[in-house]
Structure formats: C-alpha cells, structure tokens
Amino acid sequence: MKVVVLAGGVGGARLAFGFYKALAPDDLSVVVNTGDDFEHLGLRICPDLDTVMYTLAGLANRETGWGLTHDTFEALDALGQLGGPSWFRLGDRDLATHLQRTVLLSNGLRLTEATDRLCGALGIEARVLPMTDAAVATKVVTTEGELDFQDYFVRRRCEPVVRKIRFQGIESAQPSPEVLAALRNADAVVIAPSNPFVSVEPILALPGVRELVAAKPALAVSPIVGGQAVKGPAAKMLDELGLDVSAAGVARRYRGLIHGFVMDQQDEGLAGDVRSLGLEVAVTQTIMRSDADRASLARDCLDLLDRLGS
Amino acid sequence: MKVVVLAGGVGGARLAFGFYKALAPDDLSVVVNTGDDFEHLGLRICPDLDTVMYTLAGLANRETGWGLTHDTFEALDALGQLGGPSWFRLGDRDLATHLQRTVLLSNGLRLTEATDRLCGALGIEARVLPMTDAAVATKVVTTEGELDFQDYFVRRRCEPVVRKIRFQGIESAQPSPEVLAALRNADAVVIAPSNPFVSVEPILALPGVRELVAAKPALAVSPIVGGQAVKGPAAKMLDELGLDVSAAGVARRYRGLIHGFVMDQQDEGLAGDVRSLGLEVAVTQTIMRSDADRASLARDCLDLLDRLGS
Numbered sequence: 001m002k003v004v005v006l007a008g009g010v011g012g013a014r015l016a017f018g019f020y021k022a023l024a025p026d027d028l029s030v031v032v033n034t035g036d037d038f039e040h041l042g043l044r045i046c047p048d049l050d051t052v053m054y055t056l057a058g059l060a061n062r063e064t065g066w067g068l069t070h071d072t073f074e075a076l077d078a079l080g081q082l083g084g085p086s087w088f089r090l091g092d093r094d095l096a097t098h099l100q101r102t103v104l105l106s107n108g109l110r111l112t113e114a115t116d117r118l119c120g121a122l123g124i125e126a127r128v129l130p131m132t133d134a135a136v137a138t139k140v141v142t143t144e145g146e147l148d149f150q151d152y153f154v155r156r157r158c159e160p161v162v163r164k165i166r167f168q169g170i171e172s173a174q175p176s177p178e179v180l181a182a183l184r185n186a187d188a189v190v191i192a193p194s195n196p197f198v199s200v201e202p203i204l205a206l207p208g209v210r211e212l213v214a215a216k217p218a219l220a221v222s223p224i225v226g227g228q229a230v231k232g233p234a235a236k237m238l239d240e241l242g243l244d245v246s247a248a249g250v251a252r253r254y255r256g257l258i259h260g261f262v263m264d265q266q267d268e269g270l271a272g273d274v275r276s277l278g279l280e281v282a283v284t285q286t287i288m289r290s291d292a293d294r295a296s297l298a299r300d301c302l303d304l305l306d307r308l309g310s
Numbered sequence: 311m312k313v314v315v316l317a318g319g320v321g322g323a324r325l326a327f328g329f330y331k332a333l334a335p336d337d338l339s340v341v342v343n344t345g346d347d348f349e350h351l352g353l354r355i356c357p358d359l360d361t362v363m364y365t366l367a368g369l370a371n372r373e374t375g376w377g378l379t380h381d382t383f384e385a386l387d388a389l390g391q392l393g394g395p396s397w398f399r400l401g402d403r404d405l406a407t408h409l410q411r412t413v414l415l416s417n418g419l420r421l422t423e424a425t426d427r428l429c430g431a432l433g434i435e436a437r438v439l440p441m442t443d444a445a446v447a448t449k450v451v452t453t454e455g456e457l458d459f460q461d462y463f464v465r466r467r468c469e470p471v472v473r474k475i476r477f478q479g480i481e482s483a484q485p486s487p488e489v490l491a492a493l494r495n496a497d498a499v500v501i502a503p504s505n506p507f508v509s510v511e512p513i514l515a516l517p518g519v520r521e522l523v524a525a526k527p528a529l530a531v532s533p534i535v536g537g538q539a540v541k542g543p544a545a546k547m548l549d550e551l552g553l554d555v556s557a558a559g560v561a562r563r564y565r566g567l568i569h570g571f572v573m574d575q576q577d578e579g580l581a582g583d584v585r586s587l588g589l590e591v592a593v594t595q596t597i598m599r600s601d602a603d604r605a606s607l608a609r610d611c612l613d614l615l616d617r618l619g620s
C-alpha cells in the first residue's frame with residue numbers, strides 16, 4: 001500500500017517514522033509543511049523538514065523534539081557573545097544542515113532536490129517532500145498584531161492570542177510536481193497528528209491538494225488527546241479560534257476531507273460524536289513514547305485504511 | 311606616537327599585538343588586507359581580519375595560526391558527512407564570526423563598520439580597519455592557470471608555481487575613509503612581517519595609499535629570516551618571481567616606500583646590503599614565539615622610528 005503522510009514537525013515526524021518501519025521505504029512519501037520555513041543568519045531553515053529528516057534518520061533529539069541528539073551549541077554561544085541573535089536554538093551539527101541546504105539552493109537546486117540530497121546523505125530511503133518549492137510563509141494574526149511564525153512560536157512562546165492564520169504567498173504557490181505525483185499514485189493519505197492550523201492546512205491550501213486528498217481513502221490522527229495537545233499550541237489555537245478543544249473538534253475541522261479518524265483511548269467517550277460525522281473510527285494508543293509505539297500506531301492506521309478501502 | 315600597521319595574517323597579527331601592548335590603544339590602527347576574503351557557504355570570510363581580531367583579543371589558536379583556540383569542528387564534520395565542502399577549516403565558534411559578519415553586512419553595514427562591531431564585542435580597543443569596503447580579490451596566476459587565493463593557499467597548499475599576482479577589482483576600489491584618515495593622522499607606518507605580494511601589496515595598490523605611506527616615517531619588518539619565510543609561501547613566491555630570497559630581497563621590494571628596515575639577527579650579514587639601499591636598519595630578534603617577543607619587537611620598531619624621525 002502506497003501511503004502519503006502529510007506532516008508538520010514532531011508528531012508528524014514520529015508517525016512518519018512508524019510508517020517507515022511498517023512499510024517498504026518505496027511505499028512511503030512524507031509531504032512536509034514548509035510554512036514555518038524562514039531565513040535566519042542568511043541561512044534557509046526548514047524546521048519541519050529537519051524534524052522529519054532527523055527523526056527518520058534516527059538522529060532527532062527525543063527530549064526537545066527539535067534538533068539533533070547530542071548536538072553542541074558552540075557557534076550559537078559565540079554568536080550570542082558577538083551580539084548576534086541566539087533566540088533560535090541552532091546546534092553546531094544542525095547548522096551544517098542549514099549551511100548545506102543554503103549552498104544547494106544557491107547552486108540552483110529546488111528545495112525538493114536539496115531535501116533529496118540531504119536525505120540521501122542521511123541514509124533515508126523514504127521520500128521526504130517539501131509541500132512546495134515556492135515561498136509560503138505562515139503568519140499568525142494575534143490580538144497583538146500579525147507575527148511571523150517563528151516569532152510567534154519560538155520568540156513569543158505561542159503566548160499571543162490567535163485570531164487568524166494566513167499563508168503568505170499561497171495564492172501563487174504550487175505543490176511541487178513530486179508532491180502531485182505522490183498524491184496521485186497514493187493508495188491512501190494519512191494526516192499526521194500535527195497542528196491542523198499551522199502544519200496541515202498550509203499543505204491543504206496549495207492548489208489542487210485538498211481535492212487530491214479527498215479523492216483517496218484518507219484518515220487523520222488526532223493531535224488532541226484528553227483535551228490537550230500532545231505538543232505545541234494546537235489546543236490553545238482551537239480554543240482561541242472558538243472551536244471545540246477535543247479530538248472531535250479536530251475531526252470536525254477535517255470533515256469532507258477524510259473518511260477515517262484515529263483517536264486516543266483516553267477519548268473513547270468521543271468516538272460516537274466522531275462517528276456521527278460519518279467517519280470510520282479507530283480508538284487506540286496514540287501517544288508515541290517509543291519506536292515500537294510509532295510503528296504500532298502506523299499499523300493501526302493501516303488497519304483502518306484497510307477498512308476504509310473494503 | 312600614532313602608528314598604522316599594515317598587516318596580513320599571522321605575522322602581521324602578532325606584531326600588531328606587540329604594538330597593542332606597547333602603545334595606548336588609541337594610538338594604534340591596524341590596516342588589514344582583504345584580498346584573501348571570499349564567499350564560502352554563503353558567508354563572508356575575511357581570514358586576515360579574523361586572524362588580527364582573534365590575535366588582538368587573545369583568542370587566536372597559536373599552534374595553527376588560524377582560527378580560535380580550543381575551537382571545535384562539529385558543524386564542519388557534519389557538513390562533510392552531508393556532502394558539503396569541508397576543505398576550508400571552520401571551527402564552530404569561528405563560524406559565529408562569519409555568520410554575524412554576514413548578518414551585519416546584509417543589514418547594510420560596510421565591512422569597516424561590521425569589523426568595528428565585532429572588535430567591540432571581542433573587547434578590542436585598537437582600531438582594526440579593513441583596507442577597503444570594496445570587493446578586491448587576490449588572484450594567483452600560476453603555471454597551472456589562475457587560481458582564487460584560497461584555492462591556491464588552502465586547497466592547493468601553495469604548490470602551483472606562481473608567475474604573477476593580480477588584485478581583481480583594485481582599479482575601482484578605494485581605501486576606506488577610515489584608512490585614509492588613519493594614514494593621514496599617523497606619525498609612522500609599519501609594514502608588518504607579512505607576505506609582501508599577497509598581504510601588503512594589495513593594501514599598497516589601493517589608490518593613494520602608497521603615496522600616503524611614503525610621506526610618513528615608514529619601516530618594514532622582514533618576513534624572511536635565514537632565507538625562509540617564518541610562515542606561508544613568501545620565500546617560495548620570491549623565488550618563483552625571480553627575486554632574491556632573503557631579507558635584502560624584501561627590503562629591495564619596498565625601496566622608495568620605506569625609510570627603515572627591521573631584520574632578524576640571523577641575517578646580520580645582510581645588514582650592509584640593506585643599508586646600501588639607503589635604509590636605516592635595526593637588527594634584532596624578530597621571531598615572535600611569546601607575547602613578550604611581540605611587545606619587544608614592537609618596541610624595537612618604535613626605537614627605529616624614533617631614529618628615522620630624528
């Protein structure tokens with residue numbers, strides 16, 4: 001079964017890792033949000049792509065959720081001493097990824113091609129695809145004004161109250177040919193337990209993507225468990241946007257797009273609500289603490305996809 | 311006495327350090343070659359400026375002559391693993407200098423201003439002045455063709471035979487206003503024991519600089535001791551360019567520009583030759599192994615300058 005996973009950062013990366021263990025590498029494509037990308041220190045930084053790459057390569061820092069395991073921070077420390085910006089935590093080995101990506105892009109490669117090179121060097125056999133080669137920038141409209149995503153997310157620690165999310169550049173952006181081909185050839189699409197607003201919806205907002213996903217057996221895994229986000233500001237955003245802060249609220253957000261929904265056993269009481277949206281439901285253990293948890297959740301997703309297909 | 315030191319890398323940096331100890335900081339300006347500068351990994355790298363800054367700040371790696379003491383190489387190691395270029399040895403903390411410089415330049419600062427900021431952060435009280443804010447690139451014409459300087463110097467380890475040196479962009483470059491002011495206000499100019507061809511002559515080739523130097527009491531310290539370069543390819547270049555590989559050969563190269571010449575006690579036998587060029591000569595210990603050696607050589611230079619002035 002050829003599966004496309006739509007992913008943001010940590011949650012998406014962990015489920016992608018599960019599929020990487022559960023499927024033949026050729027059968028997996030991970031389409032990754034690039035709305036969080038930014039220029040920093042003259043370098044092109046792609047936080048979600050990096051998290052997915054590092055996680056698939058087994059190099060991700062499991063404690064922080066970002067960066068590389070056992071990385072050092074000599075360059076950042078020295079940069080701070082020189083009066084440079086040190087708010088975005090770049091490890092020394094992580095820095096090499098951004099340097100090499102920046103070199104590859106300045107040599108004229110598309111982001112898709114640069115990512116492919118980096119994945120090759122990291123020994124990743126599945127396809128990791130940036131959602132687009134164009135510049136799309138997620139902007140968070142808050143009660144304190146509009147903020148660049150990393151400004152909101154890292155510097156302001158998601159504190160400002162969100163009124164709206166917009167994707168600058170999305171009107172003229174196209175999904176890459178590789179993303180379109182992966183979606184067309186997919187037997188199923190899985191929306192990872194990533195933030196719906198800032199990780200998944202930038203991908204879905206690209207012209208043609210929503211229609212391609214809706215035409216396939218598709219499921220989403222809830223990033224909300226027990227009324228809380230497993231990681232990041234998803235619950236806070238649901239609340240601030242006036243939506244139901246629950247797995248059911250997420251399922252409703254994806255209505256019309258998905259046919260199946262995977263939710264945590266803690267939320268079993270909401271399964272009826274989600275079924276009433278016309279969705280097939282799987283209730284399982286969705287918190288991924290170990291590599292085994294990741295693979296197990298991927299297999300639960302595959303089981304549900306089997307049911308959707310039958 | 312207000313002194314301007316014209317400097318390249320290691321030898322220039324060490325003598326500049328000596329003057330930094332021997333003079334009030336306000337009385338010292340170090341004008342540094344930028345012909346070796348290059349873009350690498352999207353970063354602006356200024357090897358001679360960095361060596362001078364690191365040396366004055368007491369942070370230079372004394373063993374290698376380049377980079378910072380006790381630096382680590384995590385980013386470069388990771389870059390190599392990603393298939394990126396690792397031939398130019400950039401330490402992690404050194405990398406921060408290039409990142410911050412690149413940020414400052416992209417914010418619109420001139421190289422002179424960016425250098426001033428970096429020096430301030432490093433606690434350097436003397437003025438370190440890039441010779442120009444314009445792009446000048448030293449090219450080494452060899453029997454194997456023309457090479458970029460770092461290509462010749464680092465990648466090819468100075469092996470190709472040199473036929474000519476040229477400074478690309480020198481026709482349209484101007485010395486910075488700060489360099490012109492420092493030279494005009496100087497009581498004396500010292501040409502450091504740097505490579506005449508690729509460290510000092512790029513500075514002298516800037517419009518007006520040679521005339522300003524010649525109008526001041528000026529001396530040079532020989533980078534050649536016992537027929538060999540203390541560091542780098544100066545001796546090999548003298549030979550390949552058909553010149554006399556000796557302190558006297560260097561003195562002859564600067565004829566018409568300087569009034570005094572400082573040479574090593576090993577070369578005492580050549581002092582007569584140099585005097586016959588019309589130069590005042592000081593014979594002393596010029597090899598700078600310790601901080602005390604550096605200050606001592608600076609004081610010997612100041613003594614000779616006193617003689618020139620009287």
